[in-house]
Amino acid sequence: MKLYDITLPISEDLPVWPDDPSIKLSLAFDLSKGDAANVTEIQMSVHTGTHIDAPRHFIPEGLAVDQLPLDGLIGLCRVVDLLHLKISIDRVDLEPLDLGGLTRILFKTQNSLKEGYRKQPFQSDYIALSTQAAEYLKNAGVQLIGIDAFSIEAYENIGHATHHLLLENNIIIIEGLDLKDVPAGDYELIALPIKLKDADGAPTRVVLRELSA
Ligand SMILES: [Zn+2]
Incomplete structure (x- = not known):
């Protein structure tokens, strides 16, 4: 069955959230300089590139990323095409969808098509999930939501209501x-x-596998 790697490659070119640590990848040991091996050192936020937000990101006693049950992270999932949307994902955009009891949903938007999503500088005008839409998904029993943006929440959403909810x-x-x-x-x-102990998030390799017919 065909596999889709839906992970952004991490490099120093990748946009990072404003004020987050920048991405640094460097060789601590370098074969070309006579060292015995190449050894890369990395420095970055755990919210870099393709990553999971654990509840602890906004809730002090919330589950850390190493405590997330694996069975929530593996299983049937739906990719929903929302390429027609221009500003945000709102409740009215989701109501016509038949989620059919699915608990994992990924939103494909115009963000994925933009060159600025893959290269610096960071762009704040991405398509995000409104808090009302998040509430709708919660009530529908959804347990995992993915998006092609560096935050699920609009940049100007000061109180982080979508993340909290x-x-x-x-x-x-x-x-x-x-x-x-x-x-x-x-x-x-x-x-x-x-598996970063007690962390609020972690870089994540995300793959989709076609279902067998
Ligand atoms: Zn995050």
């Missing part, structure tokens, strides 16, 4: 997906965050 209900958020080449439809999702 989702994370207080232990709904897993995947941010920074690359859905450019993935057709809408149902897949098996495999999203495995690095």
Whole structure:
């Protein structure tokens, strides 16, 4: 079955959230300089590139990324095409969708098509999920939401109401997906965050597998 890697490559070119640590990848040991091996050192926020937000991102006693049950991160998932949207994902955009009891949903928007999503500088005019839309998904029983933006929430949403609503209900958020080449439809999702103890999030390799016919 075909696999889609929907993870953004991490490099120093990738946009980072304003004021977050910048991405640094450098060789601590370098074969070309006579060292015995190449050893890369990395420095970055855990919210870099394709990553999972654990409840602890906004809730002090919330689940940390290493405490997330793996069975929520692997399983049936729907990619929803919202390429027609220009500003945000609102409740009215979701109501016509038949989620059919699916608990994992990924939103493909124009963000995935933009060159500025893959290269610095960071662009704040991405398409995000409104708090009302998040509430609708919570009430529909959704337990994992992914989006092709560095935040699921609009840049100007000062109180982080969307993050709070989702994370207080232990709904897993995947941010920074690359859905450019993935057709809408149902897949098996495999999203495995690095097991960082007690962390509020982690870089995550995210793969979709076509379902067998
Ligand atoms: Zn995040």
